[in-house]
Amino acid sequence: MTIRDTPEEWEIRATETPFVGNKTSVRTDEVVMPDGSVVRRDYQVHPGSVAVLALDDADRVLVLRQYRHPVRRKLWEIPAGLLDVPGENPLHAAQRELYEEAHVKAEDWRVLTDVYTTPGGCDEAVRIFLARGLSDAEGERFTAEHEELDLELARVPVDELVRGVLAGELHNNCIVVGVLSLVAARAGDGLDALRPALAPWPARPFEA
Template identity: 40%
Template sequence: MVGEWAGRGWEQLTSEVRFTSGWFEVRRDEARRPDGSVGPYDHVRAPSAVTVLALADDSQVAVTRQWIYTHGEPQWRLPAGRIDDRDSCPEEAARRELAEETGVVARKWSTLGAINCADSLTNHRDHAFLATGLTFGEHSLEPGESDLELHWFPVDELFGMTLDGQLPHAGSTFAVLSAKARGLL
């Protein structure tokens, strides 16, 4: 990885893992900046994630509400989760997360794009999908999701919540706005 930014004005001189867990790692790099100065660059490397906009035939969208520990409050968000090592691609992770959190299986999947989350802090990237042709079943929540509630909102209400800042999760906001801009909602 050393030198991967060469030719773009940045050069990574060294990279040291300062902390690692099953969720992320914290690194301190020594980097040469475009102006020639050298200094530390601390950042977090984390696996990518997925967010699913699950749209039912009656124009209702699956929305979860759950306590978000890092923000210290409950939040509305679309079904979402990280891409695990067992997932062969982002869409496979999206299918798994949607089924786990909602019990919903979708017949049709469309890619809405991806968004970088907190660029200066982390490499974390969220891949967004539109899921339609829904079949409803039982969810299979993980231990940390026992407080997750599933709600269904009309498309227009969800769009309003997004514009009002009531859907602060970056992947969720991106998915709603991307689908709306493409005429899919």
């Protein structure tokens, strides 16, 4: 038996969008269940995101600390951001986020993993990249606004992040998944065996 997620779409009898926000919306679908009953399912419609686990030559990960209002916490995270345009190349979006949030560029890019953050209530898909060969970016720094005005940057050893994840001290989805995926990749076939940066992404198709 192959353990693999597969595409499937059950019949939708009706759909409506009761809320449209600046970046996301809420959709209500009437979905036919296997027994023929019809139930309503509400979920957030999301454009998708990218995140970057940027690893330097000293085996430290570039992290940032940012206030997240919905959970009323400052969270340590890895650079991340929305896919601004439908069909946007996720690698280009990831490179943009690393530049804007940390003013850093990277020479080597791989796909670390792809995840759905909360598939029971949101269709957000995130591609997490591994970026290596880090150096300071050229050009002007991105002008921060809103929560990013209070942004803190740090470089933290991988082992310390793993400890924080397992101790329940780090909670952001992308940093947890990214760090543990990095450790798993190292214990498996190695980082150079990861998928190439432009590997297909069925959840958010793009033009290479």
